[in-house]
Amino acid sequence: MKLPERSRIRRIRAPLLRWYDAHRRDLPWRHSRDPYAIWISEAMLQQTRVETVIPYWERFLEAFPDVGSLARADLDQIYAVWTGLGYYSRARNLKAAAESIVADHGGQLPETPEGLATLKGIGRYTAGAVASIAFDREAPLVDGNVVRVFSRVFGIREDSSRKEIVEGLWTIADILVRGPRPGDLNQALMELGAILCTPRKPDCGACPLRRDCDALARDDAESLPVKKKKAKPRRMRAIAVHLEREGRILAVRRPEEGLMAGLWELPGGEIGPDDEARDRVCELLGASFGLQVRGVESVGRIEHVFTHRHLELEVFRSRAEPGTRVRRRDHVGHRWIRPQALLALAHAGPTRKALNLLGVTNEVSARAEGRSRR
DNA sequence: TAATCGTGGTC
């Protein structure tokens, strides 16, 4: 791609900052100058909407107010606060990074993008965001909003995931950020993408860059940026069993890698596309948990769509004899607990939906269930 | 480079 003229890039600085000063949203982390609080907000905002993040950020900062408290916390406590936010590796990485900050950086976050990027879970974007917003460094950043704004303003009509284009976008961001108020400049770019320069029906009439926008001149803003199509989620099937033993049910913890890593769920497992689910229950509970059960009752079915998986989960009830022991194969933990207690452990959407189907609810899960049902 | 990794909102 041909890089825009330097002067053309620099020209959008002033109108962008003016617009930001007049229209910036009042977000809770914008009241903080604490690098730790800003870092947490950036980790949560990865692929996650602002409105979703706000209550999680507030609860997280209350539970873990500083780097030291996060480094000392049990992963279980962190997961519990993170439950429902998704991309759980972020929670794991936050703790690992906090430990490294305490052990190797005297308890203070590194101030440069290079230093920040050595920490787990901090990539190129987050390094630039924290360096510029928390430490006033002239560090560039490119997120989905910035890709869209640059593609339109500078008329970039090639696949935005191509390496050459990605590097071009970072170069533009770097040229643009040099100067006063780098943190505000970066936030202004993202804010413009979030509020006006939206994927569909951008509000070009209100845009501070409308006189300078290539896509507006050519009337193809809505078709930019150019991206390739994403793969459809693959279907997978699984079973989950509400297995009761003397008034308690079995909860099991998934391995620390892969889908829903480290989260608690009902025992069960994946089945084949043509399996009769009921026929696999006894076998799976035996093979994965060393359990023998009798009397399997079908409860129903839930569906859950992940980014790359479309899960169909069949839910059953069964009982285990008093004194039944568990021998885990792949899972890394298990507990016999009151049904409602599973809702207080870190768990993901499918487990929440299965418990809801089973009539196990509390106020929090009921609200989440209400949201996901629209 | 292309997959993997959650969830909820929007049209």
Next chain:
DNA sequence: TGACCAAGATT
């Protein structure tokens, strides 16, 4: 209603 998308990182 399925497809797209949201302040990405990791492998």
